[in-house]
Amino acid sequence: MILVDDKQIEALESRRLAEEQVHREPPPTYASLQQASSSNQSLPSGGNPTNFLSMTRLHESLRENVTIDPTLYVPTFLLPPLSPDETLETRKHLRLESTHGSISASIKIVPNFGDEKCKVRMFMRSTHGGISARIHGQEPRYPFQLVAHSANGNIALRLPRSFQGPIMISLRHGSVKFSDGINQNLTTFGEANYVRHCFVGDFSRWADSRNDWNGDEIVIEAKHGGVRIQYEDDVPGSLVRARPSLLNRVFGF
Known part of the structure; x- marks a missing residue:
């Protein structure tokens, strides 16, 4: 009978643990952790196009990751209730609200290959939280x-x-703050009572009435x-603080 003292038992246990450590998978690298974190934070698939989505x-x-088709027919019994600021004609194609x-x-806005005159109406409101939105879609949209x-x-x-x-x-x-790219196409008309009016692109087609505009529009x-x-x-990091334009300085805004 072979007697083993405590020191020999500790040595054998240490050797066993060392061998197990060798065969284990190496710890994840910082890059892999970053990739996993980014993957977990990505938005889920948008699925099929929808219309009049309200959450x-x-x-x-x-x-949310959604695809909007403003011409998609939705049965009446599936439509969400109208909000106090909506009518059947002004119902939002997308409404997201969180208190x-x-x-x-x-x-994603589906392409418009026809001559249909339709504007996608979207509304987002958060009382105690921020709003982040990315809008994209194949041209012509x-x-x-x-x-x-x-x-x-x-x-x-x-x-x-x-x-x-x-x-x-x-x-x-x-x-x-606007990005450099936006800033290059931006015209600022003025700011008064905390409200700034700008235009991105060529505003020569804009008539006197605001309701006559059939292009894109943002209200913040x-x-x-x-x-x-x-x-x-x-490119990330290309944001610049908005500077007063010549019109602002001339008219004292």
């Missing part, structure tokens, strides 16, 4: 109108390179938070 949350954030949460959305309200949070928008239309920003406490209302606007394919 409301009270104590949760909204993260105590943020909103993050990737929105339907024009869109986006109205975004945030009482306590930032608003960040990524627009298609083909965006052309007016941008109205109402901001009480915070800064407005933020109270406590910043506003960032860039193209969807802009």
